[in-house]
């Protein structure tokens with residue numbers, strides 16, 4: 001099984017970005033964690049990050065066409081992008097919405113997600129370890 005792990009805007013700046021909220025792990029650490037976890041689980045993973053919404057839409061279209069499960073941290077797009085929602089709605093396999101922080105403990109504008117009602121499940125507030133848990137859940141589903 002192959003999983004796409006897609007990360008949206010500002011997530012490339014993990015480590016230096018508001019570490020009190022997002023933790024001290026860098027984006028490179030996040031990629032390494034996903035790749036190590038996938039190796040342990042015997043699955044393939046492709047971890048990507050973009051600050052460009054059109055690129056994210058193309059990756060979601062690719063996942064839909066290739067029938068791949070997706071772990072999606074859409075970052076700020078979660079809260080306002082109908083386009084990311086519409087692309088995500090085309091997915092045929094599991095969609096796990098993920099946030100490093102617990103968005104429900106934060107500002108009111110982060111409480112609404114354009115993704116949660118079309119996602120298979122949501123993980124929030126578990127930091128980078130949430131990615132490992134998402135991959136484990138997908139691997140067990142596939143076993």
Ligand code: DQA
Pocket residue numbers: 009010011073074075076077078098099100101102103110
């Ligand atoms: C985030 C939470 C979003 O509200 C925020 O805009 C992000 C990151 C998270 O991983 O906690 O950029 O998705």
